[in-house]
Amino acid sequence: MIIAVASGKGGTGKTTVSVNLALAFNQKEKLQFIDCDVEEPNAHIFVKPVFDSPETVSIPVPEINEGKCTYCGRCKEICVYNALAVLKENVLVFPELCHGCGGCAYFCPQEAIAEVPRGIGVMEKGTAKGSAFDIDFLHGRLTPGEAMSPPLINAVKNEIDSRKVAIIDAPPGTSCPVVAAVKESDFCLLVTEPTPFGLNDLDLAVQMLKKLDIPAGVIINRSDIGTNCVEDYCKQEGIPVLMHIPWDRELAELYAKGEAVVLHSAKWRDLFEKIWMRIFEVFDSEQLKTEKKEVDAG
Template identity: 50%
Template structure:
């Protein structure tokens, strides 16, 4: 079972929810892997306190031009969708920061004047947070391309249950995180901005064909906004967490929600059982 925890915007509490699920299920004797896919700003370690024991540097291939062979025809620059090459007539300038490592320029160069050199984009760190296998991606400062790093982190999914903490938004890194997972838990807040971005996230998840449900965080009097939307879209609301000073203070100290009150541990276990049922029903319908 691979569960991704995502949201249409930042600050909704994804990491709070993802780490709470991991801790609640790990204490229930489930084999648990937690992967922080928010590679630009990973913060799952704040709540799980892993002991990191291994690191692997991640590279992509970027082009290098052989000026003795190149005829400056400009085909490489024309086909690059990301403007990582510029042909000026008597030289080809490369912009490695824009390169997505597809290798198209090298493949289509008529003179075979392009070779590849590795460019470091970040690293994957692994370790243990007590019984939880922990991993996170860490994007190099100044690097613009995070999906390959997300994919490398996701490749570490294993054990009985894997929880993926997705980046915020609905862009490429989020798509790479959510795609292929068994279920996506969408965390939202009961505000107009939260509703707008929840709708974007729902459209993304449905396009990917991943079943999803909603968790309302910081629930208060405005939850009717989210409830009406979910009813219209036939989305299950799986859990609500109230707006609470106690929870906020614990969060500010890096204390996981399941450590605030024992009831939350039981509620997150119940949440997982509900997700299991939804996934089983989805698979039965598919078959």
């Protein structure tokens, strides 16, 4: 089972929710935590895993065999990212523009293009152990200045162990990196705040999940500010609100120290354990719906 934690808006509390959820999971050794916010991974600050040595993650970029090349220009026609320039007696490759699709090598009539790896970041794996938890922790770190995070996100997600429950901490927004992070999840928790800004971006995230056909539940953070707009929206859209997180001094103080609140407060631990129950309830009812659809269709 894969649970993604996402939000349209940034800074709503995705990492707070995902790390506390992970640390409140009551089946020891059955949890993987995957931080897919590879541009700014930070869940490790709260989960505190011990990492093994990092592995480089690369994308394939073209290397031209000038001996075989006839300068026909097929490769630059294929490349929509303009990563190749074919001149009279010269081919220039701009690796930083290359998305690693392999089209140039595939279509080269002379087989003059080899694909060579170019590192875009690293993946780090580790384990976080405490008296009540034992978490497989993974994250990606994109090299600053790199434009494309999805290949790194996909590499980290390839490590998902289907026998475990995986929590994915997604980047904010609704574009390619978020789609890469949440796709193939069984359930997505959307963290938002009850403000017009929060609602606007929540709606974008909901639309994205509809396209990906992933069931969602909403967590309203800073629930004692703003208006009822998010509640009303969720009612209208039929999306369950799984939790309200009010402003709380204890939570904020622990957060500021890089500590997860569930490890220090029984009250918060109970609340996050309850979310797990709600997630399983919603997940089961979605499963039933899918099965019913299949029966009806059959």
